[in-house]
Amino acid sequence: MNAGLTPGCTDADVSVIGGGLVGLAVALGLQDHGRQVAVIDEGDIALRASRGNFGLVWVQGKGDSCPDYARLTRQSARQWRRFADGLTDATGIDIQLSQVGGLYICLTEEELQQRQQMLSSMRDALGGDYPFEVLDHSALKARVREIGPTVAGATWGPEDGHVNPLFLLRAMVERFLKRGGQLLTCGPVSRITPVNGGFEVLAGDHRIGCSKVVLAAGLGNKALAPQVGLFAPLEPNRGQVLIAERVRHFLDYPTGHVRQTAEGTIQCGDSKEDVGFDCGTTTDVLAAIAARAVRMFPLLAQVRLVRSWGALRVMTPDGYPIYQQSEQYPGAYLVTCHSGVTLAAAHAGPIATWIENGQQPDEFSLETFHGQRFSV
Amino acid sequence: MASDSAFKRLPANPADAVEIWVEGQAVTARAGDSVAAAVLAAGLGPTRTTPVSGSPRAPYCMMGVCFECLMEIDGQPNTQGCMILVTDGMKVSFQRGARDIPECSA
Numbered sequence: 001m002n003a004g005l006t007p008g009c010t011d012a013d014v015s016v017i018g019g020g021l022v023g024l025a026v027a028l029g030l031q032d033h034g035r036q037v038a039v040i041d042e043g044d045i046a047l048r049a050s051r052g053n054f055g056l057v058w059v060q061g062k063g064d065s066c067p068d069y070a071r072l073t074r075q076s077a078r079q080w081r082r083f084a085d086g087l088t089d090a091t092g093i094d095i096q097l098s099q100v101g102g103l104y105i106c107l108t109e110e111e112l113q114q115r116q117q118m119l120s121s122m123r124d125a126l127g128g129d130y131p132f133e134v135l136d137h138s139a140l141k142a143r144v145r146e147i148g149p150t151v152a153g154a155t156w157g158p159e160d161g162h163v164n165p166l167f168l169l170r171a172m173v174e175r176f177l178k179r180g181g182q183l184l185t186c187g188p189v190s191r192i193t194p195v196n197g198g199f200e201v202l203a204g205d206h207r208i209g210c211s212k213v214v215l216a217a218g219l220g221n222k223a224l225a226p227q228v229g230l231f232a233p234l235e236p237n238r239g240q241v242l243i244a245e246r247v248r249h250f251l252d253y254p255t256g257h258v259r260q261t262a263e264g265t266i267q268c269g270d271s272k273e274d275v276g277f278d279c280g281t282t283t284d285v286l287a288a289i290a291a292r293a294v295r296m297f298p299l300l301a302q303v304r305l306v307r308s309w310g311a312l313r314v315m316t317p318d319g320y321p322i323y324q325q326s327e328q329y330p331g332a333y334l335v336t337c338h339s340g341v342t343l344a345a346a347h348a349g350p351i352a353t354w355i356e357n358g359q360q361p362d363e364f365s366l367e368t369f370h371g372q373r374f375s376v
Numbered sequence: 377m378a379s380d381s382a383f384k385r386l387p388a389n390p391a392d393a394v395e396i397w398v399e400g401q402a403v404t405a406r407a408g409d410s411v412a413a414a415v416l417a418a419g420l421g422p423t424r425t426t427p428v429s430g431s432p433r434a435p436y437c438m439m440g441v442c443f444e445c446l447m448e449i450d451g452q453p454n455t456q457g458c459m460i461l462v463t464d465g466m467k468v469s470f471q472r473g474a475r476d477i478p479e480c481s482a
Contacts, residue, residue: 145479146479245454245475246427246454246474246475247454247474247475247476247477248474248475248476248477249474250477263427263428264427264474299477299478299479302477302478303477304454306443
């Protein structure tokens with residue numbers, strides 16, 4: 001390796017474009033295979049889904065129209081504890097992973113019934129192996145005493161959990177750097193040029209030579225993919241988030257809409273809007289989120305809000321990831337998804353292994369996630 | 377932990393004296409002071425302990441950003457002392473750990 005010998009030039013085995021949760025997870029996995037990895041981050045102008053999300057390591061309901069996505073999600077959730085412990089061992093950062101099960105709270109009987117049907121058909125599609133429970137109001141109240149009196153019930157997923165996403169990102173960066181990774185924050189990548197079976201990546205004035213390149217730039221992948229013969233039909237989908245003050249611990253489990261962090265902070269969210277690249281907030285959406293949270297947990301009516309933000313999900317037309325190697329330029333890979341927290345352990349595990357040596361994962365078919373499915 | 381206050385009153389801008397009660401102790405402040413400023417000027421504090429480690433904290437940014445100045449002001453816990461102006465007879469106590477929220481009877 002002659003990395004850094006020439007100013008403005010870097011050599012690496014693999015360049016990963018995107019320094020968020022997805023890019024770093026893949027980079028950490030490639031380091032486990034002994035690779036020299038350069039992660040190229042856009043810097044503070046990036047849209048940064050990794051800093052705006054809800055922190056769920058979530059299984060239940062994911063992949064309702066795609067059993068392979070359910071398998072991928074569950075495999076990642078199973079590998080998460082080891083992944084988290086590895087980060088903590090290497091960095092000393094406790095990323096607050098808790099996988100004690102999660103609740104999807106349904107306000108109405110109709111909502112609860114629909115949810116039960118959805119999870120039942122998922123269980124059928126997965127040959128009966130899909131654990132969940134349906135809790136009526138009193139069963140839910142037995143788990144969460146503070147649940148609101150008008151809530152119909154919840155579905156319970158024993159494999160669900162949550163994590164502190166900011167500590168996670170920090171721990172991933174630290175472990176990456178400790179293993180000798182190069183994190184280059186040199187602005188957006190302007191060009192990827194296939195050269196002699198490898199690639200040259202131009203980011204600002206910086207030139208990175210590498211034998212493989214991984215596109216993990218979130219919404220930025222859309223513009224980068226065609227440069228290496230790939231197709232990334234991605235659109236932003238905005239979620240708004242409310243943060244309330246720290247209060248005494250009352251919620252033992254993450255839910256799809258409200259969670260309490262290890263420090264006691266309350267996070268509320270789960271709105272979905274198509275508003276382009278606008279990551280602002282709006283009063284009507286925040287009010288709806290707050291009203292639903294108070295209906296779920298009436299004690300939240302007393303709690304003050306301290307912050308809100310909008311963040312953009314990275315969405316394909318069917319909502320599922322794209323994992324694909326370029327046929328035109330082998331060695332170029334597209335890795336894009338909207339569940340960068342849940343799937344981090346899979347990205348550092350089987351996805352990185354596939355990029356390293358082409359080995360197909362045992363538990364799910366990579367073919368399912370080929371971008372070809374969007375070509376008609 | 378009492379300590380000499382590093383906060384000195386400027387001789388300019390005289391204002392009406394206001395009496396507030398901090399941890400049961402009478403403190404003379406000036407109209408227009410924030411609670412955080414009044415408490416610091418009186419040399420009192422630390423004004424909270426964190427919910428995470430229990431370590432002591434005191435007002436820091438004085439402009440509503442850092443949340444280090446959380447106190448219980450007139451019965452309202454977790455209130456930012458730097459964002460609230462003193463009023464005569466105001467009762468202030470320090471915030472210890474996470475605030476409690478009373479359970480709702482369902």
